[in-house]
Amino acid sequence: MTPPTRSSPTSGAGPTSGAGHASGTGPEAVGTSQPRRGISRRAALGFGAATAATAAGAGALGWFGRGAAEARSGPRPEDQIVEFYGEHQAGITTPAQDRMCFAGLNVTTDSVDELRLLLKDWTAAAARMTRGQETTEGGFDGGSYHAPPEDTGEAFGLTPGHLTITIGFGRSLFVDAEGKDRFGLKDKLPEALVEMPHFPADVLDEQRCNGDLCIQACADDPQVAVHAVRNLIRLGFGTVSTKWMQLGFGRTSSTSQAQETPRNLFGFKDGTANIMAEETDRLDEHVWVRDGSWMDGGSYLCARRIRMILETWDREPLGGQEAIFGRTKRDGAPLSGGGEFDAPDFDMPGSNNQPVIATDAHVRLAHPSQNGGAAMLRRGYNYADGTDAQGNIDAGLFFIAFVSDPRTGFIPIQNRLAREDALSEYLKHTGSAIFAIPPGTAEGGYIGQSLFDS
């Protein structure tokens, strides 16, 4: 796969090296401008001697390195790096970026070694891409003129855009439909990695459900996110087959107190009571797995592709819309009063001997206080995927939640929402998946290593 004619001294350590290192861009590359054939990003951008490699462990400055003298107003590219390595994978508590590309993939090989090698390749390429670099050094056009470039190139010249890449394992990676062991991993199948049950009114399209592996790429720029998924898919040809892909164009929740709550496609601020990155105690309780297993420090990703029936919703009177959500449309304040972030008073009496926040209001049924304290970190995205056969817009929410155990943190709540939530009348769930998100890794390791080494 590595072109034989690469001239860069470091280019041999591409993702396929399987060496367990992020890439060949060791510390020696810092601050230097190694002479090499091909165009480094900074050369391409015309930047001179680079200054700081702010990303920890980021050897090469990549496409965005720039001299201090050239600093202009606006965010600096090096400030747009989200560290890939760490105790947890990025893309969970990272302040939600505006764009998402998500893929579910099936593993086609029977070889556990090939699977492991792929994860090493993905780790290396992901670490580089999140720094705004090519998948391999010189991958854009630094290889042979007679070989296809290793990096597909569409993110060349773009800033890192806070790209995060999060990789997960589906239940079907561990056991097949008959419950048979696929890769000798059956014993490591976590009890919490269950199959999603049928929920009332599910109209699932099997082609939008589950998968052996998942890739979640989030970034400020959709081109950066799509580039990341596309290149990981390319690295996996022969080992994996892509089952489905979903683009999200606008975040629907805040995962940091510094972010404003965005609106969903019904025009409402939803998910106000989210778990925030700053709430470390709640994260440990509701999001991170803390059981000493190979999943320790990981989480479970629950995904639902929720079609929102925009046409009928838009004909609902404002009063009805607010009653269904239990919040005001303008400010997102609970109908029991106060501001957006004030706790809803579910007992406050309203007219006709009914509580002012209706018994079937969305905010009531989804609220942790009404679900035995169960809370999740929501990180969903709006999507619009053309039209259906009737000419209505196929748009809605690609719902993503991270929980420490789907059996307690997600499934009971979704059952209740599907059954009782007034909003359900305007929703159709068309896709569904649960993935185990293994913990993060340190530089030199790879995502999922604890599964194979434990």
Next chain:
Amino acid sequence: MNRRHILLPAAAAGLGALLLTGCEPNNPSDASGSDRIAVTSSEKECQVAATEAPAGTIRFTVENTGSQVTEFYLLGEDGLRIIGEVENIGPGLSRDLTVTAPEGKYFTACKPGMVGDGIRGDFTVTKAEGGGAEVSADDQKLKDEATAQYSAYVKDQTEQLMTGTEDFAKKYKAGDDDAARKLYAAVRMHWERIEPVAESFGDLDPQLDAREADLEEGQEWTGWHRIEKDLWPPQKGAEGTGADTAGGSDSGEYQPMSDEERTQIADKLVADTKTLYDRTRNMDFTADQLSNGAKELLDEVATGKVTGEEEFWSHTDLWDFQANVDGARIAYENLKPLLDKRDQDLSEKLTVRFDKLQTLLDQHKKGEGFKLYTELSKDEVKELSDAVNALSEPLSQVTEKVIE
């Protein structure tokens, strides 16, 4: 089936669309127009900025400065008759109330905490220059006629539903499947015509009209669609509702119902229909319930019938489609005399679009009924869907016109 209203207690719901009762939620920032009378409802006070207004349309903007939910009323001289009301004004929120009142003496009342008679004040409506007061009295008469007509319609449809269901159940229990299949779609039309009313009974709707995919794991499946599946059983190897919870589909092959199961499920269908029948003998409606009900019927068409999801096994979706349109049209026609006065253009547009949709539906008539959904081409489905959207959009504007 409509899942949205399942949990609404029937007593409070009346009609599924009761979310809006006489109030116009509005944007607080533009609520201070000079023609509006500001009302401030606090814990202990009810400050009304003016104590008189000329006859005709009167607008109040009620701000709740208290810490509990409040309501605001304009009451007649007897202190009992409600001319207009706004409910559920949460703390810190503002709502508008628009009423049309003739010359006379009235009371305003704020009701923080919704207890007692409220904090009352005198209010006088003076003689108007143009004589708008007479208009108001006429409008009330038109509203009363509309709702009385609709009430009679609901009564008639439930009677026919009752008779038809008994007949259907008899045939089904006797194993006369051909006769039962023949009756199925035609009898269901009586249900579909008054669907929002039937659905307002949160206990009955899922028991009578749940589709397989609507069920939760482990939930018992009863009603029309359970029998539908038994009368049009899935072919071997052709399973696929996207649901896997009931009806024996979990294990792959469909198990036909035994005579005993048939009796049980048919008797329950009749018993539940009888309960619906009993509850609909003397229903009172308001004008906005008619208009919202009509809108909901078209929503049902858009999300269930035009997609072929409602009658998954029998594919008789066009019967339901026609029935929903019938029900919406009746509600609209009952309101038409009032709507003609309030917004002639809207009323005319609705007439045209109802006709257009009906013309399309007529093209798919076959014998005494309709083509099966599966006989429609993609283009025909899209054409129907477009006509539904074209009608639904202006139909959703009627409530605002008739509620005052």
